[in-house]
Amino acid sequence: MTDLFASVDLPAPSLNTTDELFVVLQRWVERGWLRPLDVALVRFLAEHAASAQPLVLLAAALTSHQLGHGHVCLDLAQTLAEPDFALSLPPEGEDSHTVEILPSSVMAEVQLGPWLDALNASSLVAQGEHGPHDRPLVLSGERLYLRRYWTYERAVQSSLHKRLALPVEVPDDLPTRLAALFPPTAEPRIDWQKLACALATRAALSIITGGPGTGKTTTVVRLLALLQGPRVAAERPLRIRLAAPTGKAAARLTESIGAQVQSLDVDPAIKARIPTEVTTVHRLLGSRPGTRHFRHHRGNPLPLDVLVVDEASMIDLEMMANLLEALPPKARLVLLGDKDQLASVEAGAVLGDLCRDAEAGFYSPATWAWLETVNGERLDASGLREGDEQRHVLAQQVVMLRHSRRFAEGSGIGELARAVNEQRPADARRALAHTQFADITSCRLLGEQDTALDRLLVNGSAQGRSQAAGYRSYFDTLQRQRPPATTALADPAWQHWAAAVLSAFDRFRILCAVRKGPWGVEAINQRATRALQAAGLIEGDHPWYEGRPVLITRNDYGLGLMNGDIGITLRLPEAEHSERLTLRVAFPRNDGQGGVRLVLPSRLNDVETVYAMTVHKSQGSEFEHTALILPDVLNPVLTKELVYTGITRARTWFTLVEPRVGVFEEAVKRRVRRLSGLMLEGGQGL
Ligand SMILES: Nc1ncnc2c1ncn2[C@@H]1O[C@H](COP(=O)(O)OP(=O)(O)OP(=O)(O)O)[C@@H](O)[C@H]1O
Numbered sequence: 001m002t003d004l005f006a007s008v009d010l011p012a013p014s015l016n017t018t019d020e021l022f023v024v025l026q027r028w029v030e031r032g033w034l035r036p037l038d039v040a041l042v043r044f045l046a047e048h049a050a051s052a053q054p055l056v057l058l059a060a061a062l063t064s065h066q067l068g069h070g071h072v073c074l075d076l077a078q079t080l081a082e083p084d085f086a087l088s089l090p091p092e093g094e095d096s097h098t099v100e101i102l103p104s105s106v107m108a109e110v111q112l113g114p115w116l117d118a119l120n121a122s123s124l125v126a127q128g129e130h131g132p133h134d135r136p137l138v139l140s141g142e143r144l145y146l147r148r149y150w151t152y153e154r155a156v157q158s159s160l161h162k163r164l165a166l167p168v169e170v171p172d173d174l175p176t177r178l179a180a181l182f183p184p185t186a187e188p189r190i191d192w193q194k195l196a197c198a199l200a201t202r203a204a205l206s207i208i209t210g211g212p213g214t215g216k217t218t219t220v221v222r223l224l225a226l227l228q229g230p231r232v233a234a235e236r237p238l239r240i241r242l243a244a245p246t247g248k249a250a251a252r253l254t255e256s257i258g259a260q261v262q263s264l265d266v267d268p269a270i271k272a273r274i275p276t277e278v279t280t281v282h283r284l285l286g287s288r289p290g291t292r293h294f295r296h297h298r299g300n301p302l303p304l305d306v307l308v309v310d311e312a313s314m315i316d317l318e319m320m321a322n323l324l325e326a327l328p329p330k331a332r333l334v335l336l337g338d339k340d341q342l343a344s345v346e347a348g349a350v351l352g353d354l355c356r357d358a359e360a361g362f363y364s365p366a367t368w369a370w371l372e373t374v375n376g377e378r379l380d381a382s383g384l385r386e387g388d389e390q391r392h393v394l395a396q397q398v399v400m401l402r403h404s405r406r407f408a409e410g411s412g413i414g415e416l417a418r419a420v421n422e423q424r425p426a427d428a429r430r431a432l433a434h435t436q437f438a439d440i441t442s443c444r445l446l447g448e449q450d451t452a453l454d455r456l457l458v459n460g461s462a463q464g465r466s467q468a469a470g471y472r473s474y475f476d477t478l479q480r481q482r483p484p485a486t487t488a489l490a491d492p493a494w495q496h497w498a499a500a501v502l503s504a505f506d507r508f509r510i511l512c513a514v515r516k517g518p519w520g521v522e523a524i525n526q527r528a529t530r531a532l533q534a535a536g537l538i539e540g541d542h543p544w545y546e547g548r549p550v551l552i553t554r555n556d557y558g559l560g561l562m563n564g565d566i567g568i569t570l571r572l573p574e575a576e577h578s579e580r581l582t583l584r585v586a587f588p589r590n591d592g593q594g595g596v597r598l599v600l601p602s603r604l605n606d607v608e609t610v611y612a613m614t615v616h617k618s619q620g621s622e623f624e625h626t627a628l629i630l631p632d633v634l635n636p637v638l639t640k641e642l643v644y645t646g647i648t649r650a651r652t653w654f655t656l657v658e659p660r661v662g663v664f665e666e667a668v669k670r671r672v673r674r675l676s677g678l679m680l681e682g683g684q685g686l
Pocket residue numbers: 193210211212213214215216217218219256405406
């Protein structure tokens with residue numbers, strides 16, 4: 001990339017004319033900060049409104065830029081208050097002093113009032129609900145949207161309102177049914193799961209949020225049994241579907257829901273009517289390759305009565321709008337997820353927005369009394385705050401589960417995750433240093449050449465072999481469990497072996513905060529490859545080799561592989577009854593049965609090696625041992641949500657890899673603030 005900003009003699013940027021604005025925008029594109037798409041949009045707008053002021057076009061460019069960072073709108077006041085921070089600058093892998101024309105200098109003279117006046121006067125901008133409805137930009141208060149996202153946000157908000165107002169059947173004997181499904185425990189604390197289940201019965205929309213292992217799946221299985229009971233008795237069983245945003249998340253839920261339904265103590269006829277198969281949201285809606293449209297929509301709604309969506313934090317605004325549109329008006333929707341995790345890569349943090357009041361509860365006196373009656377327990381000691389039915393409409397249908405069974409007392413991962421989530425960096429550091437917690441550790445690196453990182457990648461620990469797995473572990477499975485070369489290709493032994501290698505690969509993963517720079521995904525992938533070559537686990541230096549793990553980076557509808565799918569390259573018989581072996585990539589079918597499909601490497605177009613992956617991409621997955629490597633300089637992506645999401649991907653062991661001390665603490669102090677108007681419109685919330 002040409003280093004246009006390296007020159008200190010650049011003229012001071014000015015925005016007097018559209019041409020001058022385009023010079024600045026073009027520089028930002030060359031710098032990799034604005035996307036070419038952002039500038040193309042602005043050019044398009046400028047062509048259609050020749051008199052458009054540079055300030056209006058700049059706002060459009062920044063709004064489009066914000067979408068690339070997950071924000072559905074541009075908050076003008078916040079942008080002016082802190083331009084570089086609000087716009088997530090500098091870009092990944094760059095120091096702020098290397099970028100000379102930052103928005104802070106371009107916008108130094110811009111003031112909110114004139115900016116709003118220019119937007120309000122522009123023929124490109126509509127005023128919120130008042131329209132005109134054919135303008136490409138929409139101004140709502142001090143938030144500017146591209147029309148498409150404004151429309152999604154309105155559609156989601158209005159659909160949620162309607163669903164909340166919909167009367168639903170609540171069994172008369174709800175307290176008895178609840179008591180049977182949630183028997184009293186010896187523990188004196190509030191049974192949040194029972195509370196969540198109760199609330200979910202009384203409206204067509206409910207949201208259950210909670211950290212890992214807090215019982216979201218357990219609760220929803222009991223809820224489904226509760227809803228299905230009277231319907232099975234009346235021989236009108238509910239049509240229930242389960243979905244998750246990614247294949248991996250769907251496979252994980254399929255596994256855990258299957259076990260939960262098995263252990264459910266209810267009539268087998270009811271059990272038989274609780275599905276255990278989980279599909280992806282895309283598949284459920286019927287994605288149509290190459291378009292944004294789905295087979296199911298308002299005119300062809302999904303044939304179901306209850307839809308449960310897990311890992312809802314990964315659902316972006318557009319997908320939520322599509323999902324709600326395809327739901328039959330009377331169907332129940334139950335969203336499950338961890339509101340504290342990073343939001344989707346795409347624009348919108350829908351679950352986070354909908355769970356704004358989840359900690360406090362804000363249950364109205366009516367909800368409070370209803371819950372006490374049906375649950376048979378007082379909520380005085382719950383720590384919940386009382387709310388107002390009008391101001392907190394949605395809050396009446398949201399429950400936060402607060403007690404993790406996975407990370408119980410004494411778990412270092414649990415302690416660390418809590419401290420990070422509550423932004424207590426000193427406590428997080430103490431937990432990492434505490435020898436009492438054998439499941440968490442910090443690995444400090446002394447520069448880029450420190451071989452401790454290579455040992456960690458290969459063996460799972462910088463100190464030598466440890467119980468915590470490194471990448472050696474799946475190479476061991478690959479070599480030890482390989483069927484004899486004479487085994488016929490049709491023999492299930494090959495499938496079992498491939499499934500075992502895929503599962504062993506999930507024993508360890510290194511997660512990066514960024515893609516670029518020495519501590520980003522790209523460099524760490526190369527580093528892992530070299531370390532595994534040096535350890536004799538990878539043969540030769542061909543791009544395709546046995547054991548190479550690959551990530552699909554773009555949906556391939558022809559092959560049925562989705563962005564985010566991971567496969568491992570294995571050597572298998574070339575053809576039936578052939579003893580010649582050839583490389584194929586094994587991908588899990590995510591069918592809950594351990595099925596595997598094999599694809600020739602030459603058929604894969606958009607793939608990359610995936611020893612390391614970003615925390616974003618790791619959402620919906622869990623690994624026995626997770627190592628999180630932070631970069632050595634602060635960057636806008638480093639926030640407590642990112643660190644929390646990284647830590648909670650670990651089931652048994654967690655290692656924090658720190659090239660520079662202090663970055664972890666700074667990251668924990670910062671929060672993601674995804675901008676949106678969901679729940680805010682009209683100042684009344686939902
Ligand atoms: N009320 C309960 N009584 C006994 N065991 C429970 C209860 N609730 C949850 N568990 C156990 O705790 C573990 C985690 O529960 P569950 O899988 O429902 O949590 P989750 O929030 O869905 O987790 P994840 O974040 O992994 O999706 C499971 O082994 C489950 O059997």
